[in-house]
Amino acid sequence: MLSLLTPRLRLILLAPIDLAALLRGELALRAIGVEIATDLVDLPVERAIRAKLGKMERAPAADHPWLSYWLMVLRSEDRGIGLLGFKGVPSEGEVEIGYGIVSSQRARGLTTEAAARLIEWAFLDPRCRAVTAVGVLEDNVASARVLAKLGMRRIRQDADRSDWRLDADGFPGRAR
Numbered sequence: 001m002l003s004l005l006t007p008r009l010r011l012i013l014l015a016p017i018d019l020a021a022l023l024r025g026e027l028a029l030r031a032i033g034v035e036i037a038t039d040l041v042d043l044p045v046e047r048a049i050r051a052k053l054g055k056m057e058r059a060p061a062a063d064h065p066w067l068s069y070w071l072m073v074l075r076s077e078d079r080g081i082g083l084l085g086f087k088g089v090p091s092e093g094e095v096e097i098g099y100g101i102v103s104s105q106r107a108r109g110l111t112t113e114a115a116a117r118l119i120e121w122a123f124l125d126p127r128c129r130a131v132t133a134v135g136v137l138e139d140n141v142a143s144a145r146v147l148a149k150l151g152m153r154r155i156r157q158d159a160d161r162s163d164w165r166l167d168a169d170g171f172p173g174r175a176r
Contacts, residue, residue, distance in 0.1 A: 001032060002065060006117045009110060010073040011084075013065050016056055019049050029080070034073055036080040037102040045083065045100065055088070063089050072101065072114045081105045084114055086122065093129035095122060099146070106142060112149045119150065123168045133164040 002013040014022075018029050023046060027036045041049070048069075055067045066089040072082035082101030089095070097119065101111050122128045133152065136143055138160050147164045151172055156163040 004070070004117050004121055006113045008075055009114050009117070010075055011070045011114055011117060012073060014069050014071055015064075016053055016068075018071075019053055019056075019068065023049055029071075032071075034071065034078060034080050037104070039102050039104075040080060040083065048098075052085070059089075066090070066095065070114075070118060072110065074105070074110070082111065082114065084111070084118055086118075090122075090125065090127040090129075093127070094132055095128055095130075096132045096134055098133075099143075109149075111142075112146045115146060115150055119166065119171060123171060129168050131166045135161045136164060137161060 001015075004011040012032055012034070014029075018032065021029055022036070022041050025041070027038060028034070029036065052068055056064055059067055066086045069083040069085045071080045072084060073079065074081050082099065082105065084097065084099035087096040087098060097115060099111055099115055119131050122131060131152075133143075133147055136147065138144075138157075144162070150166060151170060152164040152166040154162050155165045
């Protein structure tokens with residue numbers, strides 16, 4: 001089981017069996033010994049998990065870290081509180097990131113901490129030279145704040161959405 005540590009979190013790569021358990025509404029991933037926050041999986045997350053499982057079925061296991069979700073586990077409680085991951089294997093040097101956290105844990109810097117660690121991991125792979133966030137809703141102020149803290153820059157903006165980018169050579173290696 002692949003995992004990454006931050007000061008307050010453990011990021012655990014979820015295997016297909018773990019993703020399937022989340023879809024079944026299981027609130028404990030017994031294989032990894034973690035309780036899950038009751039509001040972690042909503043309808044949009046459920047759809048994303050199904051899409052990720054489909055991609056993983058067709059991909060070699062070596063690509064699964066780029067295709068699956070990583071569970072944000074709050075180390076002090078050993079409880080899964082969020083999901084983050086990439087939306088595919090790096091293509092032309094870029095990969096898109098996505099993330100979400102349960103409402104009770106927002107505004108504590110945890111998403112930034114998790115994303116910074118996952119981006120650090122991504123930049124260890126020579127195929128990944130940039131991380132993007134595409135179509136971020138302008139009214140999603142919290143997400144924009146996370147991206148800015150990560151050192152990402154807005155590269156496109158229209159009335160309701162924006163795109164962000166972080167190049168490997170501009171990544172400080174940790175959230176500011």
